[in-house]
Amino acid sequence: MESFTFYSPTYFVFGKESEGQTGSMVSRFGGSRVLIHYGGGSVVRSGLLDRVKASLKAEGIGFVELGGVKPNPRSGLVYEGIELCKKENVDFILAVGGGSTIDSSKAIAAGVLYDGDFWDYYCGKVIEKALPIGTILTIAAAGSEGSPDSVITREDDMMKRGASGDAIRPKFSILNPALTQTLPAFQSACGITDIMAHLYERYLTNSTEVEVTDRLIEALLLTMKHEGPRVIEDPNNYDARANIMWAGMMAHNNSCGVGRSQDWNSHNIEHELSALYDVAHGAGLAVTMPAVFRYVMNHNVMRFAQVAVRVWGCSMDFEHPEVTALEGIRRLADFLASIGMPKNFEELGAKEADIPQLVENLCCGNGREGKITGFVTLDKDDCTKIYQMMI
Numbered sequence: 001m002e003s004f005t006f007y008s009p010t011y012f013v014f015g016k017e018s019e020g021q022t023g024s025m026v027s028r029f030g031g032s033r034v035l036i037h038y039g040g041g042s043v044v045r046s047g048l049l050d051r052v053k054a055s056l057k058a059e060g061i062g063f064v065e066l067g068g069v070k071p072n073p074r075s076g077l078v079y080e081g082i083e084l085c086k087k088e089n090v091d092f093i094l095a096v097g098g099g100s101t102i103d104s105s106k107a108i109a110a111g112v113l114y115d116g117d118f119w120d121y122y123c124g125k126v127i128e129k130a131l132p133i134g135t136i137l138t139i140a141a142a143g144s145e146g147s148p149d150s151v152i153t154r155e156d157d158m159m160k161r162g163a164s165g166d167a168i169r170p171k172f173s174i175l176n177p178a179l180t181q182t183l184p185a186f187q188s189a190c191g192i193t194d195i196m197a198h199l200y201e202r203y204l205t206n207s208t209e210v211e212v213t214d215r216l217i218e219a220l221l222l223t224m225k226h227e228g229p230r231v232i233e234d235p236n237n238y239d240a241r242a243n244i245m246w247a248g249m250m251a252h253n254n255s256c257g258v259g260r261s262q263d264w265n266s267h268n269i270e271h272e273l274s275a276l277y278d279v280a281h282g283a284g285l286a287v288t289m290p291a292v293f294r295y296v297m298n299h300n301v302m303r304f305a306q307v308a309v310r311v312w313g314c315s316m317d318f319e320h321p322e323v324t325a326l327e328g329i330r331r332l333a334d335f336l337a338s339i340g341m342p343k344n345f346e347e348l349g350a351k352e353a354d355i356p357q358l359v360e361n362l363c364c365g366n367g368r369e370g371k372i373t374g375f376v377t378l379d380k381d382d383c384t385k386i387y388q389m390m391i
């Protein structure tokens with residue numbers, strides 16, 4: 001295991017009707033004038049936004065609102081949010097929604113306290129200052145409720161990039177699993193896939209002797225394998241929703257990723273798909289992961305064989321571990337298809353003719369010099385072959 005620091009100070013409030021504590025949480029973390037940021041309307045339709053406002057009013061906290069965050073959130077609304085916060089003297093950002101809304105909130109929170117263009121942070125500058133952020137999560141997926149990360153798409157050139165820094169870790173996150181019961185099955189499945197991807201991206205490591213985090217990841221993958229189909233079958237299954245919601249947080253606040261190198265090549269390869277085609281991040285990952293894993297498998301076939309045996313119930317072929325490894329990848333792909341995820345470029349709406357552009361954006365944007373690094377370093381030729389495997 002490698003040396004590490006771990007700092008994850010988010011205060012979580014978990015359970016039924018927990019959004020009723022919004023006002024007291026904002027007060028606790030020093031907010032007096034809030035920007036409520038939300039997406040395309042699900043929180044309006046569900047009545048959540050009204051409950052959140054009532055909770056703020058009961059605490060005597062003033063607020064302004066900015067809705068309209070799109071999945072794969074865009075820079076345009078971030079600039080708008082920054083201006084609004086400055087004009088209205090906002091001192092706290094409240095994200096009500098999913099990963100896209102939370103990430104847009106994080107970008108605004110950082111941008112308000114930065115003299116330059118907030119996009120600098122999405123070109124590698126670490127975020128060291130931001131307004132405090134609270135979240136009320138409505139979809140278990142991105143893990144942004146407990147992460148120091150934000151992913152935004154710049155509209156000029158549809159470049160999708162991430163920024164990071166402890167300053168944008170939410171001060172509090174309210175997790176009421178019942179709020180996720182209104183999700184369409186497709187969005188639930190996208191969330192399940194993303195959570196599993198966050199676990200695999202950490203599982204694929206070049207560090208050795210990492211038993212504790214290996215076992216944590218396996219436990220969470222087993223949980224997703226068990227609970228995922230239960231929420232697809234019955235969207236109102238509160239207990240399955242609850243287990244998935246906490247697994248989603250655990251998968252990405254890095255408690256499973258400390259002391260080990262991590263991959264993130266599947267995420268980087270997927271981000272180009274969601275940037276170009278505006279596909280849901282989880283759906284893109286469902287097509288990306290099996291292709292990446294088959295391509296890089298021989299780098300450490302025993303790692304893939306281990307997850308195949310421990311999570312996917314494969315029997316170990318000691319003479320031919322690659323057979324076990326491949327079977328594990330096949331079972332993952334079948335699982336994702338069984339919950340309704342796309343299997344290939346066509347089902348995703350991606351085009352073979354765009355592969356050169358995908359590879360160029362992937363390997364050359366923002367400081368990348370013709371390759372991406374992770375579990376395995378992949379150059380343009382590798383990335384081209386991986387996209388071709390998705391056809």
Ligand code: NZQ
Pocket residue numbers: 038039040041042043069070071072073097098099100101103138139140141142143144147148149150151179180181182183184187190191194252267281282
């Ligand atoms: O916009 P509304 O109307 O709210 O609808 C959303 C949206 O259409 C809908 N939805 C959310 N909760 C709902 C609901 N519909 C009905 N009932 C509910 N309770 O679901 C759709 C997707 O929402 P979105 O916020 O986009 O989903 P998700 O949480 O998957 O976020 C995806 C974004 O997060 C980024 C992705 O790249 C993508 O841009 N990621 C962020 C990470 C981070 N900050 O740490 C890590 C991840 O790997 C990921 O890259």
Ligand code: ZN
Pocket residue numbers: 142194197198267281
């Ligand atoms: Zn993700």
